Amino acid sequence: MTGAADGFHVETPRLILREFRPEDVTPLLRIGRDRRVAQMMSTLPVRWTRAQATEWIARSRFRGEPGFRLAIEQRGLGLIGVAGLGGAPAMLAYFLDPAVWGRGYATEAMRAFVSAAFARFRGLDVLAADHFADNPGSGRVLEKLGFERLGRGAGRSLARLEPAPNIHYRLIRAKFEARHEIP
DSSP states (O other): OOOGGGOOOEEOSSEEEEOOOGGGHHHHHHHHHSHHHHTTSSSOOTTOOHHHHHHHHHHTOOOSSSOEEEEEEETTTEEEEEEEEETTTTEEEEEEOGGGTTSSHHHHHHHHHHHHHHHHOTTOOEEEEEEETTOHHHHHHHHHHTOEEEEEEEEOOTTSSSOEEEEEEEEEHHHHHHHSOOO
């Protein structure tokens, strides 16, 4: 991870989590417009326009505190997803291109992202996350990181017609630190 003046940048053996670049708009649109992705996120419309995606990227910039998103880049192949941290309490969010599902990228990216977030934000002691009940893969990723299931609720997505069941989680810093190294 780089210093505050350099933004928020995380690298793993296969991935780079970095600020968005202008050339990310096209692959971001392709991934975000995929119904399998959009309906699992609360704020992605299936008919996402280039102007909306460009504005979304502009609002994603790291400004020194939670409330940002990073591009997830597969080394040498370009954008494959997004990692985000925002809200109060701090909420973890992510999505990946369906073409790379099932290869461990989500776990690798989120483990590094959470580790970097805890290292950067010393006052951050708890992270929240949720996923729609029809997306059990996201639940497995969260549980691998040490998130504990809190209960069920109903969530909204711009890509769904009605609210859908979702599952709420939290991660306590000390539990994560006991399982993973913090830089």
